[in-house]
Amino acid sequence: MVHYAPSKPTLRQKLEILADAAKYDASCASSGTAKKNSLGGKGIGSTEGMGICHAYAPDGRCISLLKILLTNHCIFDCHYCINRKSSNVARARFTPQEVVDLTLNFYRRNYIEGLFLSSGIVKSANHTMEQLVEVARILREEHDFRGYIHLKTIPEADAEIIHQAGLYADRVSINVELPTDTGLTRLAPDKNARQIEGALARTKDRILTAKDERKRFRHAPRFAPAGQSTQMIVGADDANDAAIIGKASTLYSAFGLRRVYYSAFSPIPDASAVLPLKRPPLLREHRLYQSDWLMRFYGFAPQEVADAAEADGNLPLDIDPKLAWALKFRASFPVDVNRAPRELLLRVPGLGTRAVARILAVRRHRRLRLDDVARLTASVAKVRPFICTIDWRPTLLTDRADLRGLVAPKREQQLELF
Numbered sequence: 001m002v003h004y005a006p007s008k009p010t011l012r013q014k015l016e017i018l019a020d021a022a023k024y025d026a027s028c029a030s031s032g033t034a035k036k037n038s039l040g041g042k043g044i045g046s047t048e049g050m051g052i053c054h055a056y057a058p059d060g061r062c063i064s065l066l067k068i069l070l071t072n073h074c075i076f077d078c079h080y081c082i083n084r085k086s087s088n089v090a091r092a093r094f095t096p097q098e099v100v101d102l103t104l105n106f107y108r109r110n111y112i113e114g115l116f117l118s119s120g121i122v123k124s125a126n127h128t129m130e131q132l133v134e135v136a137r138i139l140r141e142e143h144d145f146r147g148y149i150h151l152k153t154i155p156e157a158d159a160e161i162i163h164q165a166g167l168y169a170d171r172v173s174i175n176v177e178l179p180t181d182t183g184l185t186r187l188a189p190d191k192n193a194r195q196i197e198g199a200l201a202r203t204k205d206r207i208l209t210a211k212d213e214r215k216r217f218r219h220a221p222r223f224a225p226a227g228q229s230t231q232m233i234v235g236a237d238d239a240n241d242a243a244i245i246g247k248a249s250t251l252y253s254a255f256g257l258r259r260v261y262y263s264a265f266s267p268i269p270d271a272s273a274v275l276p277l278k279r280p281p282l283l284r285e286h287r288l289y290q291s292d293w294l295m296r297f298y299g300f301a302p303q304e305v306a307d308a309a310e311a312d313g314n315l316p317l318d319i320d321p322k323l324a325w326a327l328k329f330r331a332s333f334p335v336d337v338n339r340a341p342r343e344l345l346l347r348v349p350g351l352g353t354r355a356v357a358r359i360l361a362v363r364r365h366r367r368l369r370l371d372d373v374a375r376l377t378a379s380v381a382k383v384r385p386f387i388c389t390i391d392w393r394p395t396l397l398t399d400r401a402d403l404r405g406l407v408a409p410k411r412e413q414q415l416e417l418f
């Protein structure tokens with residue numbers, strides 16, 4: 001972290017501090033994108049530069065966002081956070097107008113398509129939330145800004161101010177931070193799990209109400225039309241993957257979240273003694289994103305995903321959770337690709353949603369051979385033990401004790417999805 005003389009920092013210096021401070025928030029990024037990378041940024045004017053991150057818009061497009069904090073001053077002292085009040089880092093603070101000017105400047109030059117704005121808490125939760133809302137208000141009302149806005153909201157702020165945020169933003173997010181209440185109490189003593197859940201519940205209600213009203217009245221106000229999301233930090237406390245999967249599933253069903261983001265805890269300078277010294281393996285974050293996909297797109301129940309975990313409750317790192325589940329529940333295989341319903345095909349390791357859609361389309365006209373399936377997958381070796389086709393049946397293959405070794409990807413392939 002660069003330390004500046006106590007004289008008033010320039011806008012560029014503030015941007016450097018507040019873009020860097022925002023990189024720890026994963027909730028506008030997507031699994032597999034290069035995030036937390038603003039240190040290597042090339043500064044104002046570069047589409048890979050300081051504070052610019054990539055996120056997926058609700059329509060699936062990858063968009064560039066200016067990702068910054070309004071300020072990294074904070075009156076809270078969350079142990080895992082580099083911006084906590086006891087942290088010895090350079091501090092800076094934008095005015096709402098400065099954030100507006102930066103956003104418009106970047107937007108007009110086509111460097112960004114929107115803004116992701118979060119903040120440490122200054123003075124009070126209400127004061128900070130009002131400043132965040134003010135940025136969005138000026139952009140929308142005074143400049144007719146049509147770009148994407150994602151506002152981080154502060155659960156300790158009054159419900160009415162959070163409501164204002166949703167009227168201007170496309171998406172709002174409230175971080176649950178840690179998978180368990182005990183972890184939150186220990187590592188974020190100023191935060192309260194019930195308060196966070198209350199804010200998530202109110203936001204869910206408002207999103208649903210606004211959707212309903214817009215169906216009936218064309219000019220009813222929009223409220224966070226891209227929904228709400230949250231972030232959980234992984235590896236700062238001792239919650240295992242099964243607990244994280246359970247928490248994510250509850251969050252999706254109770255609060256209608258669009259996304260739960262997982263952020264592998266990253267050790268910070270002058271870290272508190274209650275934190276682990278090492279970050280968890282990055283693959284752990286990746287495996288959790290894969291488990292999330294299994295629940296959202298592959299029809300797996302949360303308990304089924306948790307069943308794929310090892311004895312310590314953590315997902316294996318060397319194989320993806322779908323393969324781990326298939327190896328544990330071999331009696332569910334082989335699946336006949338020419339007859340099985342979609343939900344069973346989605347259980348086959350190595351077959352993604354697109355491959356399954358293709359199989360269903362092709363088999364309306366003809367029956368599939370192993371070669372046909374091979375063309376739809378990155379690794380037929382991974383698929384073969386779990387399927388049958390008109391010319392292939394894996395006799396006793398699923399009973400082999402060494403099956404895991406046969407189908408586990410080589411090290412360099414471990415990031416592939418399923």
Ligand code: SF4
Nearest residue numbers: 074076078081084120
């Ligand atoms: S509230 Fe906690 S997590 Fe948020 S900026 Fe302050 S110290 Fe960091």
